[in-house]
Amino acid sequence: MPKTPDDSYVVQPVEKALLVLAYVAECGHVVSLKSVSTVLGIPKTTAFRYLQTLTRAGFLSHDSRTDRYSGGPRLGAIARTNARIDSARELARPLMRDLTAEYDGTVNLAVKGDGSVVYLDVFEPPGGFRTKARSGDAHPLHSTALGKAILAFMPEEESLSYLSRPLTERTGRTLIDRAELIRQLRLVARRGYAMETGENEDGAMCVGVPILDERGYPLVALSVTLPLQRMSPSHAMKAGNRLVDAARSISARMAPAPATRAMAAALPGH
Amino acid sequence: MPKTPDDSYVVQPVEKALLVLAYVAECGHVVSLKSVSTVLGIPKTTAFRYLQTLTRAGFLSHDSRTDRYSGGPRLGAIARTNARIDSARELARPLMRDLTAEYDGTVNLAVKGDGSVVYLDVFEPPGGFRTKARSGDAHPLHSTALGKAILAFMPEEESLSYLSRPLTERTGRTLIDRAELIRQLRLVARRGYAMETGENEDGAMCVGVPILDERGYPLVALSVTLPLQRMSPSHAMKAGNRLVDAARSISARMAPAPATRAMAAALPGH
DNA sequence: CGGGCCGTTTCATGTTGCGAAACCCCTGCG
DNA sequence: CGCAGGGGTTTCGCAACATGAAACGGCCCG
Structure with missing residues (x-):
């Protein structure tokens, strides 16, 4: 299934992780691992790893009390600059x-x-x-x-x-x-x-x-x-x-x- | 080399690609593949792939005339929302x-x-x-x-x-x-x-x-x-x-x- | 015309991302 | 009080695929 002219240089883990980032950051509210997994059709194990990585990098933040993810400090920093x-x-x-x-x-x-x-x-x-x-x-x-x-x-x-x-x-x-x-x-x-x-x-x-x-x-x-x-x-x-x-x-x-x-x-x- | 409490769920390609994204988006000006590669210490082949992937996803934009990368439309969309x-x-x-x-x-x-x-x-x-x-x-x-x-x-x-x-x-x-x-x-x-x-x-x-x-x-x-x-x-x-x-x-x-x-x-x- | 710089392509390699399944914890319900 | 169920976390074996050295090619500048 060809997507765009040339996928040959697309790194798949990165592509999917960015899908997750876009979803969480653009939806404007907190989301659960489950919803990321079901909405984007990514197995929850994989979604979990991406969320972890994105959070570690400061692009998302994770409220451990409610186990929900939302946009992280790094996004603010980028927007501000x-x-x-x-x-x-x-x-x-x-x-x-x-x-x-x-x-x-x-x-x-x-x-x-x-x-x-x-x-x-x-x-x-x-x-x-x-x-x-x-x-x-x-x-x-x-x-x-x-x-x-x-x-x-x-x-x-x-x-x-x-x-x-x-x-x-x-x-x-x-x-x-x-x-x-x-x-x-x-x-x-x-x-x-x-x-x-x-x-x-x-x-x-x-x-x-x-x-x-x-x-x-x-x-x-x-x-x-x-x-x-x-x-x-x-x-x-x-x-x-x-x-x-x-x-x-x-x-x-x-x-x-x-x-x-x-x-x-x-x-x-x- | 342990970085933070637990790296075990960090997906490396994603982590490094986010490093690239942060660098390009946060520096506030257009950058070349070369500078990404040298500043972040990532081999240029790999940096190239990340830049491609990030661009495809709309997180970066690529001026083909000058071959320079900068923040993409998706970042604006996120900031606006x-x-x-x-x-x-x-x-x-x-x-x-x-x-x-x-x-x-x-x-x-x-x-x-x-x-x-x-x-x-x-x-x-x-x-x-x-x-x-x-x-x-x-x-x-x-x-x-x-x-x-x-x-x-x-x-x-x-x-x-x-x-x-x-x-x-x-x-x-x-x-x-x-x-x-x-x-x-x-x-x-x-x-x-x-x-x-x-x-x-x-x-x-x-x-x-x-x-x-x-x-x-x-x-x-x-x-x-x-x-x-x-x-x-x-x-x-x-x-x-x-x-x-x-x-x-x-x-x-x-x-x-x-x-x-x-x-x-x-x-x-x- | 020639050299070098920088982006692109190729390719063989083994690292590591993947996801099914098992596990665990917490919550709500009978 | 215990049971069931829904999410989140952990394990594990396998092959897919990310990787980066090296080679290539185009463009600019001298």
């Missing part, structure tokens, strides 16, 4: 458009990835020079204004762990001296914006700021990139402060992560 | 408290399950008689005011499919005549509330109304249950209209299902 990023992205769009025109430069929005920034949106001015970064690309944290803005505002423990990894040299100017980087990050934290001059891409200079979520964590960052020669120190400072204002206005209106069902499920049942 | 139900539940709470005192009866909030209603919250008056229903219990659609309220407001095609299943007789009074049920549902749709007199539980009478989500679908329902002898027809009518108002006020303020990241991901990348 997505809501935060989506709303930041949405709120940033008009500001980015304005900034692109205002500075006639490239304006970037990026999220923090694992040891990198990943570009979400890149607004380019009509005529101007083009930067390398495209939506979806990843660049190092230590070589970009976006990354330095994020590093400077995350908990110190975390930033140090990133800095302890090998620091790749993107250009001749890339800072790979850890002590110097840490000094810079302290300055960034104080004045609110980060700068980068040809450290990530030759001939490009960039000013970046973090966008803090409701926990104060720099989940996203915003930056303007210009050709090196068009950016004077005073210009950069003005741009930095302008970006700080923009980021603050986004933070203030960002999704406040509403209480999730997963949390409600943690309360006593009756 | 939960948000709707949570907010209804939250908004209902104070009203339910009021109604409990006002009628000195049991007030129920339930979600539509597969062919049943599942009780979310049950408010009981201090002294009074107790009904059978507890939070988490499931009762048939056709024998409860909650269920009839829901049946009357769902698309006809769907309600007919439920009515075509065998109708269990809960008490001597349970309506199992389909034609008569359909006649009743039409009346319910017209006046806005459903009634039930000892059809689900002996000696109890119940008035229920649907709570419609933004699509007009009766996802949740609200009801008041009283001992049969304490409920006159005129009393029931007043209660019904009171409940209709309450439901409308909940519907109006219910979570409007914000645009999700999964939808945004469907837009062209750059």
Whole structure:
């Protein structure tokens, strides 16, 4: 029985477990092992194992008093992260458009990835020079204004762990001296914006700021990139402060992560 | 290498696939097969299969142009359903408290399950008689005011499919005549509330109304249950209209299902 | 034109997922 | 008080199937 064009790479246990996850999470109420088994037509032994595994991984939660399953904390976490990023992205769009025109430069929005920034949106001015970064690309944290803005505002423990990894040299100017980087990050934290001059891409200079979520964590960052020669120190400072204002206005209106069902499920049942 | 008290029922392919799902969905940006494989330390062949399976199931989406994965539509659906139900539940709470005192009866909030209603919250008056229903219990659609309220407001095609299943007789009074049920549902749709007199539980009478989500679908329902002898027809009518108002006020303020990241991901990348 | 990076396909192997059946516990009922 | 029944948990033997090394192929970049 062929289902879709090509099943050959589908892992069956995973497929069936996802069926279980979808059923439990989408039905909006607690369910018993029995009902999973009968509704989905999966033998109860197998359903039992899937429920266990899904629960262990935090995708479901299990009330041992009533032996019922429901959506778990992980689903809430995913929804929350997505809501935060989506709303930041949405709120940033008009500001980015304005900034692109205002500075006639490239304006970037990026999220923090694992040891990198990943570009979400890149607004380019009509005529101007083009930067390398495209939506979806990843660049190092230590070589970009976006990354330095994020590093400077995350908990110190975390930033140090990133800095302890090998620091790749993107250009001749890339800072790979850890002590110097840490000094810079302290300055960034104080004045609110980060700068980068040809450290990530030759001939490009960039000013970046973090966008803090409701926990104060720099989940996203915003930056303007210009050709090196068009950016004077005073210009950069003005741009930095302008970006700080923009980021603050986004933070203030960002999704406040509403209480999730997963949390409600943690309360006593009756 | 023991991980938690008891791994014996954990299905390994599922566990690892969930690791992949968590990584991709939680990181908030598109990722490549390579990065999944290296970050999670899973051989790329295996990671490939998991990504395929997760994508097939709608938990991830795959941009074939750039070969990148991100959160899929199913995650949005789950978040939306939960948000709707949570907010209804939250908004209902104070009203339910009021109604409990006002009628000195049991007030129920339930979600539509597969062919049943599942009780979310049950408010009981201090002294009074107790009904059978507890939070988490499931009762048939056709024998409860909650269920009839829901049946009357769902698309006809769907309600007919439920009515075509065998109708269990809960008490001597349970309506199992389909034609008569359909006649009743039409009346319910017209006046806005459903009634039930000892059809689900002996000696109890119940008035229920649907709570419609933004699509007009009766996802949740609200009801008041009283001992049969304490409920006159005129009393029931007043209660019904009171409940209709309450439901409308909940519907109006219910979570409007914000645009999700999964939808945004469907837009062209750059 | 050539090298390397990354996604896809193949294939032989034995690990491990599977589900029938037995077991156990709790609840409701006579 | 004990019996029956419905769910959840555990056991166990077997073969299905997940696995990952290696080979392949396409695309980009130099």
